[in-house]
Amino acid sequence: MTSHTHGSASRQTWAPPSRKPPLASRMLRATWRGLPAKRHDVGWEPGLPVPAADGSPLITDHYFPRAEGDFPTLLVRSPYGRSLPWSPMYGVLFAEQGFHVVLQSCRGTGGSGGTFDLWRNEVADGQATVSWLREQSWFNGTLGTVGPSYLAYVQWALAVDPPPELKAMVVQVGLHDPHALFHAQGALHLENALAVGVGMTYQHQGMAAFLRATLRLRRCLRDVITAQPLRGAYVPALGGDVPWLDDVMSHPDAKDAYWNGASLAAVAERLDVPTGLITGWHDALGDQTFEQYRRLREAGCETALLVGPWTHTSALQQGWPEVFAESLAWLRAHLYDDPSGLRPTRVRVHVGGEDDWRDIDDWPPATAVSSWFPTAQGHLTRQAPTESAPLTSFRYDPTDPTPSLGGPLLSRTAGPRDNSTLEIRDDVLTFTGPPLTEPVDVLGPVSARLSMSTDTGHADVFTRLCDVDTRGRSINICDGLGRIRTAEQAPSHITVPMRSTAHRFAVGHRIRWQISGGAHPRYARNPGTGESPVDATTFTPVRMTLHADSALMLATPARSFGLGPTGNG
Structure with a gap:
């Protein structure tokens, strides 16, 4: 580990306090299985006031190994409070493994001074916290960062001007572009926006307040989502006005001045701090993680990617043993110069359908794009159409909107679900391939090339890839939404990104393409x-009318598809 002189004059005089971590954190820690054995007992210094950029106190808890020696520091900044689950997951577990952990509440949350303003203060407050760290006798000058979601956004904020002490980052199910969290192709991510509103407003007040607010939103959700107009309808459900939520909901254009400085995507283009990335196939921020990976690779920055069978929240629950092990290995490699825990390849992905992990050299791997075409009979075929005539149509009624089912949400309803009940609706088109005689692997980005016309000139189109098993269950794999703006009746040609996946369609299963409004x-x-x-x-x-020259495009290895001579359904 690199030697530093930070705080060296007084390090020998620092006497660690005898206080143990909170009882609730220790109790939760005791319930976890499949985690590495602890190396050290843990001490705790709660409630330290760290001056923010404007002098406001940022309330901070310090966890540390109760042992002699130099230990690197992990900075974890959060708007969600410093108690459960952050205290045991980050404070206790990483301190057990030989790290000082500085767990800090962002301004305006968790007792910290100032006013929380989504994304606008994180660059300056992160730098102010590092300045404070340099004055601590126990800080040896080796710094890492770790954390999920908004706790990842603050890592990118620190990396805008990375301090020389910053040696590694671990971005878990991470955010770098707030606009993309709330909007897609001009459409508002309504359910996720409400979930973020509850989390940002109540989670830092403690788990009891957060649970009450979550249950209230659940009870009031139908009234909110059916309100005309939608603006302000969330107030009863969230217990009051949330000004920043009003702002993000009413600014759909990423180029609007409101969003200036919000996206930190460009940080990855010039970063040289080793950065580990973790996401799930149904993570609401999965697209952002793949973008981070691409930019880091193009910049020549050392990076690694882990993608599990997780949603945004399950990555930190069912997936926590894998997520923690991956994070710990990366931090030990770069803060302790101990690469023994690193895996041999840059990328590891969980492959759905075969329920197994694959180590691959890069993402996406080398694949070919295979196009699948709809037919008027509801089949999905590899045979390209000979014309672009109208194929079939459906009526989308916004007063009885096509419901969402599963997918990359922040709620408990996220993830893979059986779409069979959804697909019997009159406003949902499905095109299904024949039973496969060989497995088909999809490894990489999925998209839809759509040729559609409407009778109003204004519509959205939702497109989804599903795996139909031998029992007839139609399980969603990945999806996306596009916006159609055309002259009435004139076809619009758009390509809709449907996220990335790693999935094996097994023998006997069928590939299904689902389209709705x-x-x-x-x-x-x-x-x-x-x-x-x-x-x-x-x-x-x-x-809405679908034309025959539309296609579902899958990233697949160059191999036989096991469909017979034409692949007709």
Whole structure:
């Protein structure tokens, strides 16, 4: 480990306090299985006031190994409080493994001074915290960062101007672009926006307050999502006004001045701090993680990627043993110069369908794009159409919107679900391939090339890849939403990204392509009039027509598809 002189004059005089971590944290720690054995007992210094950039106190807890010696420091900054689950997951577990852990509440949360303002203060406050660290007798000058979601955003904020002490980052199910969290192709991520509103407003007040607020939102959700207009409808459900939530919901354009400085995507383009990335196939921020990986690789930055069968929240629950082990190995490699825990390849992904992990050299791996085409009979075939005539149509009614089911949400309903009940609706098209005679692997980005016309000129289109098993269950794999803006009846040609996946369609299974006019309340319903979904009070049904030159595009290894001579369904 690199030797530093920070605080060396007084390090020998620092006497660690005798206080143990909170009882609730120790009790939760005792319930976890499959984690590495602890190396050290843990001490705790709670409630330290760290001056922010403007002097406001940022309340900070310090966890540390109760042992002699130099230990590197991990900085964990959070707007969600410093108690459960952050105290045991980050404070206790990493201190047990030989790290000082500085767990800090962002300004305006968890007792810290100032006012919380989504993303605007994190660059300056992160730098101020590092300045404070340099004055601590126990800080040896070797610093890492770790954390999920917004706790990842603050890592990117620190990396805008990385301090020389910063030697490693671990970004778990991480955010770098707030706009993309709330909007997609002009559509509002309504359900996720409400979930973020509850989390940001209540979680730092403690688990009891957060649970009450979550249950209240659940009870009031239908009233919120069906309100006309949508603006302000969340207030009873969230227990009051949340000004920043109003702002993010009403600014759908990423180029709006409101979003200036929000996206930290460009940080990865010039970073040379080794950065480990972790996400799940159904993580609401999965696309952002893949973008981070691409930018880091293009910049030549040392990076690694782990993708599990997780949602945003299950990565930190069912997936925690793998996530913690991956994070710990990365931090030990770069803060202790101990690479023994690193895996041999840069990328490890969980492959759905075969329920196994694969180590691969890079992401996406070398694949070919295979196109699958819809037919008027509802089949999915490899045979390209000979014309672009209208194929089939459906009517989308925003007063009875197509419901969302599973997928990359922040709620408990996220992840893979059986879509069979959804697919019997009149406003959902499905195109299904024949039973496979050989497995088909999809490894990489999935997209839809759509040729569609509408009778109003204003519509959204939701497109999803599903795996139909031998029992007829249709399980969602990945999906995406696009916005159609055309002259009436004229076809619109758009490509809709449907995220990335690693999935094996087994022998006997069928590939299904699902198309509809929305997924509510995951996305705010399109009113069909061109009005903002936040302010619309008039809703117009729209007739949507799919043309034959549309295609589902899958990243697949160059291999036989086991479909017979034409692949017709």
